[in-house]
Amino acid sequence: MPQEALKNLFVAGLSNAHAMESQAEQLLKRQIERLDEFPDLKARLQTHLDETYRQQQRIDAILESLGESASTLKDTAMSLFGNLAAAAHIPADDEVLKNSFASFAFENYETAAYKSLIAIAESAGVPSAIGPLRQSCEEEEAMASWLSSQLDSVTRRFIQKAA
Numbered sequence: 001m002p003q004e005a006l007k008n009l010f011v012a013g014l015s016n017a018h019a020m021e022s023q024a025e026q027l028l029k030r031q032i033e034r035l036d037e038f039p040d041l042k043a044r045l046q047t048h049l050d051e052t053y054r055q056q057q058r059i060d061a062i063l064e065s066l067g068e069s070a071s072t073l074k075d076t077a078m079s080l081f082g083n084l085a086a087a088a089h090i091p092a093d094d095e096v097l098k099n100s101f102a103s104f105a106f107e108n109y110e111t112a113a114y115k116s117l118i119a120i121a122e123s124a125g126v127p128s129a130i131g132p133l134r135q136s137c138e139e140e141e142a143m144a145s146w147l148s149s150q151l152d153s154v155t156r157r158f159i160q161k162a163a
């Protein structure tokens with residue numbers, strides 16, 4: 001692929017990641033509002049919300065280094081996750097479970113997106129982007145792994161509370 005096309009692919013990928021992180025922000029905020037009964041989950045999501053803001057800033061900085069303005073990007077809702085984000089709005093008895101599944105799926109999606117972006121950055125010859133993208137990728141992986149480790153105990157606590 002010619003260098004110009006690689007750069008375009010990278011910018012398109014960064015724009016998608018920008019939209020993805022906007023969705024992440026919404027998904028996290030909606031859950032944090034409603035997680036008073038699961039304070040440890042709430043605290044970890046709050047920490048990840050702070051990480052998400054920094055991830056957004058990293059994407060903006062890379063876009064700006066490429067001469068693209070992040071502020072003009074339209075964050076079109078990703079259809080894959082539109083329903084998940086909407087579901088986080090609906091009060092349901094088992095919302096903590098559904099949201100845990102959705103968050104786990106979302107964090108894995110984000111990890112995949114960053115892994116791909118790192119490969120594109122290498123191919124497109126933008127080495128300065130690799131460190132920040134790797135940092136975000138590691139944060140997503142850590143979040144996915146933590147959520148996975150909590151599914152058992154969150155489910156058991158949900159059962160106890162429902163009893």
Ligand SMILES: [Fe+2]
Nearest residue numbers: 024107110140
């Ligand atoms: Fe994330």
